[in-house]
Amino acid sequence: MPGPFLSSDIDPFLTLATTEGWICGKWEMEFLLNAFPQGCLVKRVESRALGYITSLRHDKSGWIGNLLVAPDARRGGIGTELMQGALQALLDAGVETVWLTASAKGVDLYRKLGFIAIDSINRWVGEGGGTLGWSPLNPCDPEMIRHVDRVGWGDRRDALLAVTGNRGQIICGNNSFVCIQHWEQGTQLGPWGALHEEHAEPLLEVAVAAAGPAVFLDVPAGNLAAAVLLTRKGFSIRGSNTLMYLGAKPNYSPHNVFALASMGSMG
The missing domain is CATH 3.40.630.30 (Gcn5-related N-acetyltransferase (GNAT))
Structure with missing residues (x-):
């Protein structure tokens, strides 16, 4: 055991x-x-x-x-x-609901355990401005961040938002936010959420300018607006996993989720 x-x-x-x-x-x-x-x-x-x-x-x-x-x-x-x-x-x-992202090799294993595919998660890669600095668009309201994230995922994820926000830099807009996290491999954008797609683009502009030379983020394929924005910014897809769940069907709204908070391990 x-x-x-x-x-x-x-x-x-x-x-x-x-x-x-x-x-x-x-x-x-x-x-x-x-x-x-x-x-x-x-x-x-x-x-x-x-x-x-x-x-x-x-x-x-x-x-x-x-x-x-x-x-x-x-x-x-x-x-x-x-x-x-x-x-x-x-x-x-x-x-009540268990999430995971599965590689192509793992999908069959998870299906045998009862998991159901609900979306794909694409890894987008691009270039940042290399300034590693930023100017906030709006003051950040923690409750707004929690609310926007909850609309996307259908659940409260307060501890995850707190730990990623504390290690990164959060930029807030009108009912929208994005966290910039720095890794040895480059700069991650995420978590990133918005109630309306038009509020996501200004955040992307600031985040990309503030990011290091290499930028990456994991984005639901179901968010077509995110794909359009990232393509316009010169980003491209470098890989994909399957988003799956087990148990109660989640109140999942991919068009409000512009990037995951982690690189597949926490949502």
């Missing part, structure tokens, strides 16, 4: 994740272990960690991410065992 994901597991996990080309950091893992430790698991055999998974509870929904099995231990059922453990932890915590 999987055991708890310990703080001492973070560095080995990040080393393995780096070889897979994932974008994740120590701050993210520490947040997940503190926020929902019962849903962060490791499969060990003779003290060796062979697989990892994390999950996060929001309010009525939860998110499963970071399912990673060592290359020499794959196709042996470890991924399924970890998934079942994280899923049970979320359901035991009262979650």
Whole structure:
């Protein structure tokens, strides 16, 4: 059976994740272990960690991410065992809907567990202004940010918004906001939400100007307005995953979600 994901597991996990080309950091893992430790698991055999998974509870929904099995231990059922453990932890915590993003190789596994595809998430990549500075359009109202995000995802995700906002820079507009997060690989835009598509473009202009040379973001394919804006800015799609859910059908509004808060691990 999987055991708890310990703080001492973070560095080995990040080393393995780096070889897979994932974008994740120590701050993210520490947040997940503190926020929902019962849903962060490791499969060990003779003290060796062979697989990892994390999950996060929001309010009525939860998110499963970071399912990673060592290359020499794959196709042996470890991924399924970890998934079942994280899923049970979320359901035991009262979650009604469980989200995840699946690679092409993982879709069949998740379908067998009952997950349903609802959208695709596209990785968009472009160039920023390289100034690493910004000027706010409007003062940021935390309740506005929470409300806009809730309209998009159908749930309160206060802890996730707080941790990404604290590590990044938030730009706010008229019923809209975007967070700029800096990574070694470049600048991420997200979370990014807007109640009306016309309010998203001014935020993108400021965010791109303030971002480093390399910019990336994960965007629902169902948000056609976002695709138009990003294409106009010279961005292009470099990859895609499937957005899936299990349980109660979410009140999901992709045209209000312009970018995810994390690179697939937390929503």
